[in-house]
Amino acid sequence: MRCGGVLPEVDVVYETWGALSPAKDNAVLILTGLSPGAHARSSAEDPTPGWWEEMIGPGQAIDTNRFHVVCVNSLGSCHGSTGPASIDPRTGERYRLKFPVLTLEDIAAAAHATLEQVGLGRLRAVVGPSLGGMTALAYAILFPDDVRDLVTISSATRATPFATAIRSLQRECIRSDPEWRKGDYPPDRGPETGLRLARKLGLITYRSAQEWRERFGRERISGAGPTEMFGPEFEIEAYLEMHAQKFARSFDANCYLYLSRAMDLFDVAEHGGSVETGLGRIRAERTLVVGVETDFLFPIDQQGEIARILASAGRRVTMARLPSIQGHDSFLVDMDRFGPVIAEFLCPD
Structure with a gap:
């Protein structure tokens, strides 16, 4: 290596x-x-x-x-x-x-x-x-x-320093999750919350503000209001949550950390x-x-x-x-x- x-x-x-x-x-x-x-x-x-x-x-x-x-x-x-x-x-x-x-x-x-x-x-x-x-x-x-x-x-x-800062924060989201356990988590119970937040931050940076505006505007989630105080209320929040949950269930947190850092080291x-x-x-x-x-x-x-x-x-x-x-x-x-x-x-x- x-x-x-x-x-x-x-x-x-x-x-x-x-x-x-x-x-x-x-x-x-x-x-x-x-x-x-x-x-x-x-x-x-x-x-x-x-x-x-x-x-x-x-x-x-x-x-x-x-x-x-x-x-x-x-x-x-x-x-x-x-x-x-x-x-x-x-x-x-x-x-x-x-x-x-x-x-x-x-x-x-x-x-x-x-x-x-x-x-x-x-x-x-x-x-x-x-x-x-x-x-x-x-x-x-x-x-x-x-x-x-x-x-x-x-x-x-x-x-760029901006990209490194974003990825550093994504990695911190994962490492700050108690379920990360300093990388020693069981295969079936990893830091899903940290990985989910890291993915949300990534999704925000992967698209442009112009697209978010044209695609979601001020649309609110149809049906009932938030199930908890400060819970998701806008369509953009529901979109991020859906994709973040899907990713967190399919990707390994430690692999994410290693690949993310490899980009910054290059x-x-x-x-x-x-x-x-x-x-x-x-x-x-x-x-x-x-x-x-x-x-x-x-x-x-x-x-x-x-x-x-x-x-x-x-x-x-x-x-x-x-x-x-x-x-x-x-x-x-x-x-x-x-x-x-x-x-x-x-x-x-």
Whole structure:
């Protein structure tokens, strides 16, 4: 691991769609955000809709008629890959906080090792949104000869102080829950309140004020009033509560802490002493950088920085500034804008 420590065994879950060409030159790697698993698209084996269902598939922006698409679940996650919730084979107990410090470079290295295991070397493209976009940068820096094209979406070379402050507060929500028990909670009874509050704070920052205003306005919850003093009364409160409860029941708190901190630890400048030197290690033939004007978690000037520095280093770069109102989460919902941009980049002919 980059910051020390060893994992004696590592499992990495991945899913694939589309046929691999005889020359093995059409593989596209998808690196995920903080919470999704490897199930980015439905398949015969698992027909449930994936988290990027409208982006990946036959005739879609990431066209599985042309590309062999591989989505890897991040190291440190709780969706099958080895993480804090996994069993340490040396002790027979869950790693919990004995899991080594996790970095995005570790996630990139685990993805790279996974692809090597299945015989994939140089990739047609590496695509990543949010945390996945930062991991895509790490991948292209660590393995420059294995990335032909690079797509970073709503990403950055390092977190802003604002983003770090938000994530720090999210982590404090979890650690302040008595049920967290310093990370030593039983599998069936974790810090649900802390995780629920952390998710609510995240949801608020993932969308824009403009969308909240247009979507919810001053609408109140229909039916009876609050069941408790100061309880939810507005539709926006009910929306946050519903999604927070769903998340808290499906995600491990320690995994959340590790992945959240990994985003804050990432800094391209650590690869050579400056952001310019770090990005200068990327040798992708072409790079697409996508940003959203209403994203205040990863402000669009951060994507502009990536594009500007790569262009100054003589790389072929396309910068797409999208006016989506859904903020940071736009890449998950605004397919009308994101789809054509990514499709044109991957298949310019």
